[in-house]
Amino acid sequence: MKYYLGMDLGTGSIKTALFDRTGTLIASASEEYPLYQPENGWSEQDPEDWYRAAVKTVRAVMERSKAAPGDIRALGIAGQMMGAVFLGRDGVPLRRAILWNDGRTTQACEQLRETVGDELFLKYSLTPARPGLTAAKIQWVREHQLEIFRKTARILLPKDYLRFRFTGKCAAEVSDASATQLLDIPKRRWAPEILRRMQISEDLLGPVLESSEIAGTVTPQAACDMGITGDCIVAAGAGDNAAAGVGTGIVKPGLSMTTIGTSGTVFAYSEQPVADPARSVYTFCMPVPGAWHFMGSVNSCGGALKWWRAAAYPHEKDYRKIDEDAASSVPGANRLLFLPYLNGEQSPHFDLTCRGAFVGLAAIHTKADMTRAVLEGATFALRDILNGIRGCGVIPESVRMCGGGSKSAFWRRLLCDIYNLPVALPDMDSENSAALGAAILAMTAAGEYPDVPAACAEIIRMSGTVCTPDPENAAAYDRIYRVFDSLYPKLRDSFREILSL
Secondary structure: OOEEEEEEEOOOEEEEEEEOOOOOEEEEEEEEOOOEOOOOOOOEEOHHHHHHHHHHHHHHHHHHHOOOHHHEEEEEEEEOOOOEEEEOOOOOEOOOEEOOOOOOOHHHHHHHHHHOOHHHHHHHOOOOOOOOOHHHHHHHHHHHOHHHHHHOOEEEOHHHHHHHHHHOOOOEEHHHHHHHOOEEOOOOEEOHHHHHHHOOOHHHHOOEEOOOOEEEEOOHHHHHHHOOOOOOEEEOOEEHHHHHHHHOOOOOOOOEEEEEOOOEEEEEEEOOOOOOOOOOOEEEEOOOOOOEEEEEEEOOOHHHHHHHHHHHOOOOOOOHHHHHHHHHOOOOOOOOEEEOOEOEEOOOOOEOOOOOEEEOOOOOOOHHHHHHHHHHHHHHHHHHHHHHHHHOOOOOOOEEEEOHHHHOHHHHHHHHHHHOOOEEEEOOOHHHHHHHHHHHHHHHHOOOOOOHHHHHHHHOOEEEEEEOOOHHHHHHHHHHHHHHHHHHHHHHHHHHHHHOO
């Protein structure tokens, strides 16, 4: 029997899942690792923790499945995007990785805007300089840790580092590299003009692969660590959201996806690399040659609810009571709004200085109202992104939902009504979508399927449960959303003043 491993390298943990060629889940395991915040707004992890966790989960999956080492034909990795791992000449990280949700790069981004210019960024990366993307993190290290920058031999994205540990080969991959601001997204290669102005060589970044290309095979040491063989093929893989797009079948026009994890993402297929005229969402390479996707992320989506659970439901082990309380309130949470910008925001504001807020709080409000407001606010922020995608000319007719938030029937209903679109679930554990997408890329790399769309056509199935909008709720949320949408511009300067106190 031949099996395929899919890994999802997330912010809080890695999940490894074993699938057969039909996409049937055989076994899975997850492992957490630390998050370091040495200063307010910083977010870092030790890349070695990722490798140790990956090895542990593969061994757990092998034990649970009783698969033989030689049964593992290929593996693929999905990973958190927009980070930066700085390696020395010996392949050892010179510092902890700077993550996607790190908030230190506002000034570094402004320096990039002067050095490179938004015109050039828009030409190649299809977005102006953004503080959350990898280029700004590279600039920050150059400005503040010059000795480390001078010793850097390679700069890798998180999942690319993990692939390097498995194969011994450094490379980038198109979907993940799209979020570096260093890629010529229409041509799917590094942008030489941007690299020249940043004084970065292509050798520092490695070759760019398509997502289902073979990146190498597992080294003897990695094979020994994981309990598999050196014959295992390693696919180039994809950024986590792009992999989840594959894992939910968003590989043809008219389809879109919303993922709710720590962050929240809206994702839609595009046949052309079109830049958003409003500059509110990203255009990235799809893990399918000749295709692209629109994407935007909410920094604190499920993360906002996790924060609220810790503050207001410290003894609740799951989210059942939270859903019950939220459902006991009413749409609009009795005229209470919540801005979910706990760690700054990406789309559509791209402002790392904005912060969360309850607006309209009054003596009448209960914990249940505040709970519903947190869920509604996170979902309104997702609708901001959906509006940006519509502004690019892509009009989704339905949404496929995945990630931990999709387990909540209340949140599925809320998303359906706030989007005013039908919401469907994949016929699988939706938290495995990115891991399945990574495994599909591995299957394609190994020749199990001729291409990714063909694999998805055979593997992806939707459940029979489809949530359709309630017209009354959808109309109410349209009115409430307009108020939500007006708040950030009014509070933007106040957020910055607060941070300067």
